Amino acid sequence: MRENDNLKVLFVSVEVAPFAKTGGLADVAGSLPKSLVSMGHDVRIAMPRFQQINTDMKYITDFPVIINNRKETCIVREGEIGFKHDNEDKSVPVYFLDNYHLYDRENIYCYLDDADRFAFLCKAALEMLPKIGFQPDIIHCNDWHTGPLCMLLNEKYKEYPFYKNMKTIFTIHNLEYQGNFSKDVIGLFNVGEDVFIPEKVEFYGTFSFMKAGLVYSDIINTVSETYVKEIQTPQYGEKLEGLLKKRSKDLYGIVNGIDYDVFNPKEDPRIVKNYDVNSIELKKENKFALQKEMGLPVKDMPMIGLISRLSSQKGLNLLMDEIDEIMKNDIQFVLLGAGDEYYETGFKKFREKYPKKMGVYTGFNAPLAQRIYAASDLFLMPSRFEPCGLGQLFSLRYGTIPIVRSTGGLADTVFDVENDSKNGNGFTYTEFSSKDMLKTINRALKFYQTKPSEWKELVKRAMNIDNSWDKSAIKYLELYNKLIKKKR
Template identity: 55%
Template structure:
């Protein structure tokens, strides 16, 4: 199949409209890259309270537990060379809240969202070739299409693709959730939605989508193991023939040190010495001495997945060296308090900002020398790509997308762009950091080559968008062949 496709991209968050993590960055970038390739792309997401600049489009009825509720449809667009329309499902009861997720009625909220998406498409007369679903909040759509809309001529030729951004978050709900979904008890079995006594929204996507993918080749293999399969490894092994790994990209227009308005001094590969001016500005902003020492950084959600237990275990031997360290993030209280205490202990070497500050993040990427990502697992990771783009050398654990993107200096010096370690121990992390510090201090020409190689690498969406396009066509072919067999 050739020619342009009609693609509906369904996501619970889309940057810059609403964001909690990397999914929003993907949802804000990939559709634009697909549109640039000539496809007709539209996005659907919930209208959360913080999204204000939207236009009213229409109202639609949505059946919920035997009664009709109203979905107010609003519209916005993603700016860019090829603007992408964004449809927002609005309902005061479900989405007018302080946060986006984590509520006791998330099953009702996203069941309503999924049903509204499928009602919206006929309402605006957009008949997608492919519906691209993202994470557990959208999983029921794949089920509804197969179970409730299989004979609906509007969706007869529509294929589904389901992307796992992080298998750890699955959407587990009580058995009663089936009633909200208008499904019978026959779906509460291990071969369907039942999962250790709960209804699992992620499982709905994994079972019923035509094709499944995750956000790096390595992670696609890891989630088929008991160690990282989060209880779904058996199902993923069964669907291994339908499972793909496609690396995420970053927006090279947004993340460009030569033009980024958020950093004090712009630079590129040919003016790399100007990066030092950003380092001085960052030291001043974070109240650190203007010293010519290695400046390490971490920008992250402060949760266990990110390897913070390893980092905590090496803070004393690390900060007793002649280094500085900047940390930006928020998350679990334990880590917020722990790193704040280290800031007090090493007040002339460590700076900590608890919270989410995207502008400060850019100044850290531009000003730091070394970027740390010691993750226990990492489906893809975007921060290591951004740090490479800004000439900041990553030190990462070799897992998931980090293994797919970072080449260790001491293993492959001719093509290296950073440093990595495999064993999940504090000693392995400290050894990798010390290797990086040694090259920084004693081999400045090699360090410069590492920086330049990272800045010249291409982790933009262009290659990944082409792979998604191929997967969409493959899903359509699979859907067509299945219909021929049934017919």
């Protein structure tokens, strides 16, 4: 394989939009392959066929997969992600790996046999390839669920000529989630116990799916340049910083993009009033509609939006500490999220306390998320850490100005307008503290209220920024070509 030849890539991910999604991983897995296909490469996706997936698909093949000395059947069905590029119909083939016992369930995660479920994914994805006649140059593995695929390829499958030249890239979307299981998990993979050592997959007495990917992949990348640096420190390294430092020459950062066809305020069917950079005055119609939907007074006042997984990572404890102070401002605050019961209950109580100023929806609601991006003036992300973050990219696309703590991808994509009036696109702060967050919110509100002409320019600048996947896909292509030439 020569550099710049058409590459063959298998993208393996548990979540892929629009089929199965709990977070940003699905957006990446559903969008990056489209950009690479648009550039002329043969990119296909493998994922579990969960109960919720009811798209059109056709039967391809089936075969047994040995998991812990028992046979499980893998049924391969093929669907696609269709899209248009230069007015031509294109598609990304998606192979749904189906097993009734493992995947016919209401949720994607949080089952006692998750190790079995994702070990099956890793094995089935590899064993499918000769059966469908697809021999990828690169297997692109995403997050901990796919880490053991890198191990299996190197420990077992490269003995066979069909797999010998395949290389792996392993993308860390969030190092906090590692997939650490008991030592018994080795039996799922039919590999020798010699892999269970600190130099390989053993991690404080557990078998670590994440560590398997970090040790055995040819190249590692994560989803922003700042997060690459952060995860090599004790503060953000989740006890893997030593290994990541050791592999620092194989570690890269590429910030995520977003799908500009799907997330486009000019054509988005999920929002009430479409608008673009030349008609930003129409954006207010979305605010008025959301106020009605959320039972808030309909008036033109600053609205702050927050869409997030409700977890400690997202800095929500700081927000709860200061919500009473924030509510002293003449504003409205709208929150959409699901997660820890502590936060769900807490924000519902604040909604009761401030019925004319707060709208709260707990749960997953993608159309509502778009209406919040379109309606809000400001978008809050007070994260403790953020590998990349997509919320700030969506908000910029919709002319909603982000207020963020500068960490990970937030530091790489949001720049304070009061530090750089020509290029700034939001409001930022550095310390993970409620006081700094509150100060920055107040600073943003003052800017909005006292500098209307500068605010309008800020919104236009935000909407004109190119955070599309096309830019990031070029960087991934460069990384793939490096990988092709790399000797392990």
